[in-house]
Amino acid sequence: MMNASASSDLLQRAARGERLTRDQALDLYTRADLHQLAAAAQAVRRRMHPQPVVTYVVDRNINYSNICVCGCRFCAFYRAPGQAGGYVLGFAELSAKIREAMDLGATQILLQGSHHPDLGIDFYTQMLTAVKEQFPGLHIHGFSPPEIMHFASLSGLHPSQVLDRLISAGLNSIPGGGAEILVDRVRRGIAPNKCTAGEWLHVMGLAHAKGLLTTATMMFGHVETLEDRVDHLLALRDQQDRTKGFTAFIPWTFQPDNTALSARKATSIEYLRLLALSRMVLDNIPNLQVSWVTMGAKIGQLGLFFGANDFGSTMIEENVVAASGVSFRMSEATMQEVIQAAGFEPRQRRMDYALV
Structure with a gap:
């Protein structure tokens, strides 16, 4: 130690760009002074993004189905096959959701669902083909x-x-x-x-080889150890x-309410420490996103001083976190105000971080 x-x-060395080892990252995560940790993360952020700009994307999370055979203990959203409340979106409803989002300025949709058995x-x-035919620029x-x-x-x-079939049909x-x-133990x-874990990384590697850009995430604060969190960052x-x-990398805290997994909610300080460490360890992932959806606008704003340069999505619709009882919401105008109040210029972006 x-x-x-x-x-x-x-x-100071990490702030200048020296790559952290596993032991060094773990030591800083567990022992470094919070303010010094934040300052070092901000130095990395300024080196990678010198302009005082914070980006965001306007999109909608559309869950095409909640019928799932996976049965994850941390999920309050899914329904087992045959269970009341299960659904599969028809195209008319999907189309209406997309049209509403585009009318609000959305440039993309986040389309995710479940492990439907059928x-x-x-x-x-x-x-995908139907969506692209109706919304070719989406x-x-x-x-x-x-x-x-x-x-x-x-x-x-x-x-x-x-992946080849999905890409041919319109996946971007x-x-x-x-x-x-x-x-894997976790x-x-x-x-x-x-x-x-290996399969997750393998799919991402295949996608990258085919020219698809992707994001990376972490959900922490359940059964994992601090070492597991560091190992996750190193795997990425x-x-x-x-x-x-x-x-981009987006870490967020597990929300235990209404789930089958009992855990203490991670504190704001725990979240900010992980955010700052992420900015230093992930020296090759250009963008770090705050999770205002789980932490709220104020902690999201504070995250901009712990290494983050992106405020994520306006989340015109969000169902999975909301199923756990957490329901922070923010309009694009409010998001811009929050970013400006922190002293940054808000700029809308696309998925590839090209500015709109």
């Missing part, structure tokens, strides 16, 4: 790696073939959902029917070294 002086020296690959390709950010693996299992196709990029913690405890950093397709 390093002393305070050594910790301060390491933070919907084959043709259902998803037909859905960016479709959809289908996380666990969904891709599920489609492959149902169809008997290799994940690479599944892939969200980082389903990562949770990229440590995944077996909270989501034993979901893909492994190693993948980015290999395939270079992650545009």
